[in-house]
Amino acid sequence: MLHLDHSCLFFRSCLAATLGVLVGWTPATCSDVPGSRPNMLLLMADDLGIGDVGCYGNSTIRTPNIDRLAEEGVMLTQHISAASVCTPSRAAFLTGRYPVRSGMVSSNGYRVLQWAGVSGGLPTNETTFAKILQDKGYATGLIGKWHLGLNCESSSDHCHHPLQHGFGRFYGMPFSMMGDCAGWELSEKRAALERRLSLCFHAVALAALTLAAGKLTRLAPVPWTPLLCSAVLAILLFTAARFLGTLIVHADCFLMRDHSVTEQPMRFQRTTSLLLEEVASFLKRNKQRPFLLLVSFLHVHTPLITTEHFLGKSLHGLYGDNVEEMDWMVGQILDTLDKEGLTNDTLVYFTSDNGGSLESQHGNRQYGGWNGIYRGGKGMGGWEGGIRVPGIFRWPGALPAGRVIHEPTSLMDVFPTMVRLGGGQVPQDRVIDGRDLLPLLVGTAQHSDHEILLHYCETFLHAARWHQQDGGRVWKLHYMTPEFQPAGAGACYGRGVCPCFGENVTHHHPPLLFDLSRDPSESHVLTPATEPLFYAVVGRIQQAVETHQRGLRPVPLQLDGLHNIWKPWLQPCCGRFPLCWCHRELDQ
Numbered sequence: 263m264l265h266l267d268h269s270c271l272f273f274r275s276c277l278a279a280t281l282g283v284l285v286g287w288t289p290a291t292c293s294d295v296p297g298s299r300p301n302m303l304l305l306m307a308d309d310l311g312i313g314d315v316g317c318y319g320n321s322t323i324r325t326p327n328i329d330r331l332a333e334e335g336v337m338l339t340q341h342i343s344a345a346s347v348c349t350p351s352r353a354a355f356l357t358g359r360y361p362v363r364s365g366m367v368s369s370n371g372y373r374v375l376q377w378a379g380v381s382g383g384l385p386t387n388e389t390t391f392a393k394i395l396q397d398k399g400y401a402t403g404l405i406g407k408w409h410l411g412l413n414c415e416s417s418s419d420h421c422h423h424p425l426q427h428g429f430g431r432f433y434g435m436p437f438s439m440m441g442d443c444a445g446w447e448l449s450e451k452r453a454a455l456e457r458r459l460s461l462c463f464h465a466v467a468l469a470a471l472t473l474a475a476g477k478l479t480r481l482a483p484v485p486w487t488p489l490l491c492s493a494v495l496a497i498l499l500f501t502a503a504r505f506l507g508t509l510i511v512h513a514d515c516f517l518m519r520d521h522s523v524t525e526q527p528m529r530f531q532r533t534t535s536l537l538l539e540e541v542a543s544f545l546k547r548n549k550q551r552p553f554l555l556l557v558s559f560l561h562v563h564t565p566l567i568t569t570e571h572f573l574g575k576s577l578h579g580l581y582g583d584n585v586e587e588m589d590w591m592v593g594q595i596l597d598t599l600d601k602e603g604l605t606n607d608t609l610v611y612f613t614s615d616n617g618g619s620l621e622s623q624h625g626n627r628q629y630g631g632w633n634g635i636y637r638g639g640k641g642m643g644g645w646e647g648g649i650r651v652p653g654i655f656r657w658p659g660a661l662p663a664g665r666v667i668h669e670p671t672s673l674m675d676v677f678p679t680m681v682r683l684g685g686g687q688v689p690q691d692r693v694i695d696g697r698d699l700l701p702l703l704v705g706t707a708q709h710s711d712h713e714i715l716l717h718y719c720e721t722f723l724h725a726a727r728w729h730q731q732d733g734g735r736v737w738k739l740h741y742m743t744p745e746f747q748p749a750g751a752g753a754c755y756g757r758g759v760c761p762c763f764g765e766n767v768t769h770h771h772p773p774l775l776f777d778l779s780r781d782p783s784e785s786h787v788l789t790p791a792t793e794p795l796f797y798a799v800v801g802r803i804q805q806a807v808e809t810h811q812r813g814l815r816p817v818p819l820q821l822d823g824l825h826n827i828w829k830p831w832l833q834p835c836c837g838r839f840p841l842c843w844c845h846r847e848l849d850q
C-alpha cells in the first residue's frame with residue numbers, strides 16, 4: 263500500500279541490498295524502491311526568480327503555499343537550471359541532458375523557439391521522463407506551457423507535440439506567454455519584423471509606382487501582370503505591417519487540447535481558471551492510478567496576466583501581484599490533492615525554468631523577477647541569478663520535512679529521480695547528465711553526485727562550477743561574461759536580453775574565479791595572488807570541460823536557421839488559414 267512509510271521501505275531495500283552483497287547474493291539493488299511508485303506532481307513557474315519566494319528569503323512578498331511545501335519537504339538552495347532561458351532549460355529538464363546534446367540550443371542569438379509555426383523542436387528520438395513513466399503505466403499529463411516545438415512538415419503532423427513525448431494529455435499553450443500576447447510592449451521580434459516589412463513595402467511600392475508611371479506615360483511597354491502583382495503585394499505588405507500585432511497574437515497566443523486548437527487567440531481573463539479546472543479534473547480522473555502531472559505555469563512571464571482579485575494586492579506592483587496569484591494557484595492545486603486524499607502518495611516538486619528577468623523594466627517599474635543576492639538574471643548563461651532557481655520536493659512520510667540542502671543540484675536530476683521512483687530505467691544508449699537525487703533528499707547521502715556543472719549560453723560554454731568534495735567548497739569559473747548595458751549596470755537594459763557571443767561579451771584569460779561557498783554573490787574575483795589554489799582549481803575544471811567536450815556529438819541545432827523561422831504551412835489554425843479564430847471550449 264502506498265500509505266506505508268516510504269523512507270522505511272527505502273532503507274529496508276538498501277539494507278537488503280547491502281546484506282545481499284555481503285552474502286554474495288545479487289538481489290535488487292538500492293535503486294528499487296519497492297511499493298513506492300508515487301504520484302508525481304511537478305510544478306514549474308516561468309521566469310520566477312529565486313528571490314521572489316518567501317522561503318528563499320523574501321519577507322515582503324506573500325507565497326504561503328510554496329513556503330508550506332518547503333516546510334513540509336526538502337528545499338534545495340543550489341538548484342541549477344541547464345540554461346538561463348526557457349526552451350533549452352525545459353528541454354534539459356525533460357530529457358536529463360544538457361541541451362547541446364539534443365540540439366535544443368541556438369548559436370545565432372535566437373535563444374528560444376520564435377513562433378508556434380516553426381519546424382524546430384524537441385527531436386522525436388529524445389526520451390523524456392514522461393515517456394518512460396507512461397511506458398511504466400503512469401497516467402501522464404502536461405497542463406500549461408510547452409514551448410518545445412509542434413510540427414515538422416505540416417500543420418498537423420505534431421512531431422514535437424507533448425503527446426509525442428510521453429504526455430497522455432495536453433491542455434495549454436504550445437508556445438509561450440509573451441508581451442506580444444497582450445500587445446504589451448514593442449517586442450524585439452515585432453520591432454524587427456515591422457522594420458523588414460516596411461522595407462519590403464517601400465521597395466515593392468516603388469516598383470509598382472515606377473511601372474504605373476511607365477504605363478500611364480506610355481514611355482515603356484509595361485504589361486498588366488507585373489504591375490498588378492506588385493500593387494497587390496504592396497497592399498499585402500502594408501496590411502501585414504499595419505496589423506502585425508494582431509497577426510502575432512493569432513499566430514502564437516492560443517490554447518490547445520491534445521491535438522486540437524481550442525481557443526485562438528486566448529482570452530486571458532479566463533485562462534487561469536481553465537488551467538486550474540483542468541488540473542483538478544486530471545487529478546480526480548487519475549487518482550486510482552499512479553500519475554505524472556506537469557503543471558507548467560504561464561505565470562510569471564510577461565505580460566503578467568493577473569485576474570482582478572489579485573490586482574493591486576501585493577507590495578511589488580503588477581509583478582508581485584502575478585507572483586502572489588501563482589502562489590494561490592499552487593495552493594488550489596495542493597488543496598485538490600488533499601481533498602482527493604492524494605497528498606501522502608504524491609511527490610510534489612516546485613521549480614522555475616530560469617531566473618528572473620532583470621531587463622523587464624519600464625521606467626522605474628519592475629515587471630520581471632528578483633534574484634535575491636545572486637548576480638545577473640534570465641538570459642545570462644553564467645551568472646548565478648540566471649540559473650539558480652527554487653527547488654522544493656515534498657513527499658510526506660518519505661522525505662523529511664523542513665530539511666534544507668545546500669549541495670549543487672540540477673533540474674536535470676529530476677529525470678533519473680522520477681524514472682527510478684516510477685520503476686523505470688534511464689536510457690543506456692546516450693549520456694544522461696542528471697543524477698538521482700533521492701539519496702540526497704532522504705538523507706542517505708551527504709553530497710550530491712555533481713562534481714562539475716556546466717553553464718552554457720546557447721552553444722557557448724560561459725561558466726562551470728566545481729564542487730570540491732573534500733573541503734566542501736564550490737568554485738565557479740567564468741570563461742565569458744556579457745557586458746552590461748549601460749556599463750556598470752547589473753543587466754543589459756534596453757537590449758531585452760544579454761548576448762551570449764560577439765563584441766558585447768568579454769572573454770576572460772585567465773577565467774574569472776569565484777568561491778561560491780563564501781561568496782555566493784560572485785562579487786570578489788579571486789586571482790593567483792589572492793587564492794593559492796587558483797591554478798589547481800582552473801586546471802581541474804578545465805580537465806572536466808575537455809572530457810565533456812570530447813563526449814559531445816554534433817546534432818542538428820533545432821533553434822538555428824530555417825528551423826526557427828515562421829513557416830505558414832506549419833501554423834496551427836482552428837479556422838481557415840489565415841483567419842485563425844475560434845473559441846471551441848465555449849461551445850462544449
Ligand SMILES: *[C@@H]1O[C@H](CO)[C@@H](O)[C@H](O)[C@H]1NC(C)=O
Nearest residue numbers: 313314320321323578631632
Ligand atoms: C521580494 O520580491 C519582490 C518582487 O520581485 C522584489 O521587488 C523585492 O525586492 C523582494 N524583496 C526581498 C526582501 O527580497
Ligand SMILES: *[C@@H]1O[C@H](CO)[C@@H](O)[C@H](O)[C@H]1NC(C)=O
Nearest residue numbers: 265603605606607658659660
Ligand atoms: C500522511 O503522512 C503524515 C506524515 O507521515 C501523517 O502524519 C499523516 O497521518 C498521513 N495522512 C494520511 C491520511 O495517511
Ligand SMILES: *[C@@H]1O[C@H](CO)[C@@H](O)[C@H](O)[C@H]1NC(C)=O
Nearest residue numbers: 747748757761763764765766
Ligand atoms: C554592442 O553594444 C553597443 C552599445 O550598446 C551597441 O551599439 C552594439 O550594437 C552592440 N553590438 C552588438 C553586436 O549587438
Ligand SMILES: *[C@@H]1O[C@H](CO)[C@@H](O)[C@H](O)[C@H]1NC(C)=O
Nearest residue numbers: 385387388692815816817818
Ligand atoms: C537523434 O537523431 C539525430 C539525427 O537527426 C542524431 O544526430 C542524434 O544523435 C540522435 N539522438 C539520439 C539520442 O539518438
